[in-house]
Amino acid sequence: MQIKEAVSSGSMLPVMEAFYTIQGEGSFTGHAAYFIRLGGCDVGCVWCDVKESWEAEKWPVKSIEEIVAEAEQHPGRLVVITGGEPLMYNLDPLTELLKSRGFQTNIETSGAHPFSGKFDWVCFSPKKFKEPHPSIYQVADELKVVIFHKSDFDFAEKHASKVREGCVKLLQPEWSKASTFTEQIVNYVKSNPNWKISLQTHKFMDIP
Numbered sequence: 001m002q003i004k005e006a007v008s009s010g011s012m013l014p015v016m017e018a019f020y021t022i023q024g025e026g027s028f029t030g031h032a033a034y035f036i037r038l039g040g041c042d043v044g045c046v047w048c049d050v051k052e053s054w055e056a057e058k059w060p061v062k063s064i065e066e067i068v069a070e071a072e073q074h075p076g077r078l079v080v081i082t083g084g085e086p087l088m089y090n091l092d093p094l095t096e097l098l099k100s101r102g103f104q105t106n107i108e109t110s111g112a113h114p115f116s117g118k119f120d121w122v123c124f125s126p127k128k129f130k131e132p133h134p135s136i137y138q139v140a141d142e143l144k145v146v147i148f149h150k151s152d153f154d155f156a157e158k159h160a161s162k163v164r165e166g167c168v169k170l171l172q173p174e175w176s177k178a179s180t181f182t183e184q185i186v187n188y189v190k191s192n193p194n195w196k197i198s199l200q201t202h203k204f205m206d207i208p
């Protein structure tokens, strides 16, 4: 099979980086996790802190067997698939293989592409720069909205009205704006207690 076809089927994927660390944000904050960061993103957030991920062609393409074998080198059995925008790829083969080897599978996605993969936890972080695909709303376990501008509170509510009941709702200050929005976010959550605050604790603790 040619590499292009293998990527399109999901049996090979471009990997920007993969590393074992501590999940710093969202519902799994504090958990040891193996991050698989896939290359490629067409969302274009102005404040993106991994812009180098955008061009998929820059990153080595690896077989899913190789990706999983590398994950197995570490003691933790929680994998977080992120990007870039991981749903640009068919994630069924990778997640099925991970689960067959005993991993919990989590994803962090903007939801901008049709959903694929067998996931135990779906963190949906919508972005204004590209409309989410409708398939994300019924599978999201966590809605995490980055607050970069005051209009992001309305944006958060717009998506909250579409997710399923029980979806955890999180507001997270964008790192460079954290001090600007701290008070507003605190007041918002006190007035709207169906939301919680998520902080990028790995940045406070300087954990890569």
Ligand code: SF4
Pocket (backbone or CB within 6 Å): 041, 042, 043, 044, 045, 047, 048, 049, 050, 051, 053, 083, 084, 085, 110, 127
């Ligand atoms: S979706 Fe994620 S990787 Fe893509 S531009 Fe936005 S923040 Fe960056």
